[in-house]
Amino acid sequence: KARTVLLATEKAFAAAAVTKIEEVLKAANYTMKKLENYKSKDDLLAAVGDADAMIIRSDIVDQAVLDKASKMKIVVRAGAGYDNIDLKACEGKGITAMNTPGQNANAVAELVFGMMIVSARNNFDGTSGFELVNREIAFYGFGAVARAVHKLAQGFGMKSFAYDPYIPADKIKEMGAEPVSTVAGLFEHQYVSLHVPLTDETKASINKDLLGKMPKGGTLINTARLEVVHEADMLEILKTRPDFCYLCDVAPKDIEPFKAAVGDKYGKRLIFTKKKMGAQTAEANDNAGVAAANQIVGFFEKGETRFSLKA
Template identity: 55%
Template structure:
């Protein structure tokens, strides 16, 4: 009998675990659960005889892959998959997948929660500003970006988007204005909502030179990865521009500098919280289980992210 291991340092909601188990067992497989583990050795031991693995933000390193002698597939329950060592997986013929779209609404709602919080001066009693009528740029018009755009339209914002992998016709069909370059997006919009992945091309690509082109009262909203931000140059920019604010779903490495120098002009969640809703928790876990069943039974590799 095939064994599916659910290994989560931060556990799924009980309802999600129950649904994952139901899907796995209905397919004729068994499920094993490892939660709140405290060392990589525990994961290595648990995965040794697993045929499939579901993780959240847990790191599937080369050591984990080496320990997983029977592993055929690993699914990251979520959109980002930089916690998976894709090269190690490919070297062992292990299929790696993510579950795109399952957390998208949760991330988009968090982006707007942070925007409202910043626009209203962290609810400190002072007069703030409104989002209606402001220009917002969506940097990467994927699953999350689409939801952000929909919410922005509901707020009455003017919405622009840049994504070289999405045709302008698709963006226009959604009632959004496409722009031709990153530079045009940032120089046009007071708010920019960031949704690019972290890779060799994007790491530290969001820097002071680009951000300084944003209009007065600029706000950068990051629900992507901190690695795409050139954190030191953002500090340098904010020292020069008292109107600039940075809000992020994950604290930068130099968080202490922001706390010292820029009170009221930043907000960082205490941990990455974009997907931290009960709905997203269940959606991503259930999607991961269904993808594993389809792969093991039919060889379906629809959401494969490695070669």
């Protein structure tokens, strides 16, 4: 049966990835419809009406979008985090939702190290920085992304620690990281890297009680979601602790107070990317985009539901 698949990406994939996605869909006799770099939700609302399936990134899929999507059977988030999809609303409409876990993990891991090195080398300002070898990094959440960072950390000669409520300690040990039994225990190490989803439980959970425990030169790396970190507490820590660093993939709406808190140490004590950049590589675009297209074809042609998400 001919199907129409809407590729709705407010932040577009690389053109080569879009070509590959289209090839997968064409081979199944499906039509791809593109809505890239759209500026308003109305554009999305107008585009979903004739689509049987949809590939998205961080695009918001809520009740309003689903109400317009009368033919929609499946939404695939080309990426890991799915806090942008209203799963209950999908369930209510009988629409399957999926993600593509792991497909962009390496891209995020490389960005983590990119930011760590820029900071450790004082944003290349000519002064003496420090090396990462022998330093400690602790992971909050030990899924695909954290494990990819851990692999690079091992190459750098760092020591890894991890806490994940869903992974037993012996499994963490098996993977070469030291298990930590509480979230607070992570914050005894110089680097803490966040790899938890945004949920009611994790929202604003990284607060001054935790951040205040970090040793000298404490550095929080956030390639998860901005909202996991308590914004006002982070600002306070940056103002009161001149040794503290925050490396974050995606900026808050108002970055000025943060920039003011670190002054000329922007790039050293504070890094904000312009848009969420973790998954913005040619490879990650290919991997996640093509996986999403294959999952849609598998769903329609073979009834495959692996990677479907539960509300």
